Amino acid sequence: KNEVEQSPQNLTAQEGEFITINCSYSVGISALHWLQQHPGGGIVSLFMLSSGKKKHGRLIATINIQEKHSSLHITASHPRDSAVYICAVRLDYGQNFVFGPGTRLSVLP
Amino acid sequence: DTEVTQTPKHLVMGMTNKKSLKCEQHMGHRAMYWYKQKAKKPPELMFVYSYEKLSINESVPSRFSPECPNSSLLNLHLHALQPEDSALYLCASSQGFYEKLFFGSGTQLSVL
Numbered sequence: 494k495n496e497v498e499q500s501p502q503n504l505t506a507q508e509g510e511f512i513t514i515n516c517s518y519s520v521g522i523s524a525l526h527w528l529q530q531h532p533g534g535g536i537v538s539l540f541m542l543s544s545g546k547k548k549h550g551r552l553i554a555t556i557n558i559q560e561k562h563s564s565l566h567i568t569a570s571h572p573r574d575s576a577v578y579i580c581a582v583r584l585d586y587g588q589n590f591v592f593g594p595g596t597r598l599s600v601l602p
Numbered sequence: 603d604t605e606v607t608q609t610p611k612h613l614v615m616g617m618t619n620k621k622s623l624k625c626e627q628h629m630g631h632r633a634m635y636w637y638k639q640k641a642k643k644p645p646e647l648m649f650v651y652s653y654e655k656l657s658i659n660e661s662v663p664s665r666f667s668p669e670c671p672n673s674s675l676l677n678l679h680l681h682a683l684q685p686e687d688s689a690l691y692l693c694a695s696s697q698g699f700y701e702k703l704f705f706g707s708g709t710q711l712s713v714l
Contacts, residue, residue, distance in 0.1 A: 523700055534690050535707035536645075579644055583700065589658065590703070592644035 496520050497593040499580050505599045512567040514596045516580030519561065526590070527554050527565050528579040536579070539565070570600045608693050608706035616714055617683060623709045625676040625693030633699055634676045636668060637692040639708070645692055651676060652699075683713045 497518045506512050516525070527539040540547050540554040542563065547554050551570075556563040567574055580593040606627045615621050625634065632653050637645035649668045650658035656668065665687075667679040676693055693706040 526703060528703075528705075533707075534639075534692070534710065536692065536694075536705035538702050538704065541702045581644075581703075589647050589650065589660075595642075595644055 495594070496591050497580055497582055499578075499593040499596050501596060502594065503597045503599075505601065506570050508571060508600055508602050510570050510600075512570050512574075512598065512600075514565045514578050514580075514598070516563045516565070516593055517561055518563075518580075518582050518591075518593075520582065520591065521585040522582040523585045524583045525556055525563050526581045526583070527563075528581055530577045530579060530595070532576075539578075567598075572600045572602050575599050606693055606695055606704050606706035608691075608709055610709055611707065612710045612712075614712045614714060615680065615683065617685070619683075620679070620681045622680065623678040623691055623693075623711075625678075625695075625706055626674055627695045627704070628674055629695065629697070629704065630673070631695035631697050631704070632673065633696045634670065635694040635696075635703075636676070636678055637694065639690040639692055641689075649678075680711075683711075685713050687711065688713045 500515045524543045526541050528536050530536045542556040551568045553566040577595040577597050579595045581590040609624045634651045636648040639645045647660050648662045651670045654670045665682050669677040690708045692708045694703050696703050
């Protein structure tokens with residue numbers, strides 16, 4: 494079993510839809526990151542969470558430490574949101590991140 | 603300046619070539635990372651530098667040689683690579699190990 498899992502693996506939505514991407518992990522963590530990677534490579538860090546909820550524009554991220562689960566929500570989705578969304582956890586020991594497999598999102602106009 | 607700059611963006615090299623990838627940040631970050639990413643896979647850690655010293659080497663073959671000449675620069679020297687080393691090489695930095703990660707746009711490497 495992978496230490497970090499995401500669902501769904503692939504997601505296609507119509508423009509304007511509300512989108513949820515889930516991340517679950519099985520290890521102790523100090524923080525969880527949501528990353529966005531567009532075709533062509535560059536990765537952008539969207540959120541870093543250690544508890545509760547954060548909001549930035551149309552994006553909302555939540556984390557439940559007890560349940561070892563986090564969600565990324567996108568409201569009023571837009572084709573420019575099409576990307577791979579990666580959940581990465583910072584272990585509560587060590588210097589590395591463990592990355593989830595990513596969720597490939599396509600938002601159709 | 604909140605950027606991590608990587609050069610070159612694309613690199614094609616033969617198996618006998620020697621080349622270097624460069625990464626630069628001016629955010630005063632003390633941790634810098636090299637990741638390798640194959641298509642449709644998440645990034646895999648290669649090296650971590652902390653305060654300009656190598657702190658993690660994830661059993662990377664010696665044909666990859668990292669160097670941190672100062673707190674703003676991170677290089678990855680490549681020699682005698684194999685075709686299976688073709689991948690996107692990403693550099694990242696963070697203020698500390700419990701801070702947000704900033705990624706460069708990557709170098710797409712093809713080994714012929």
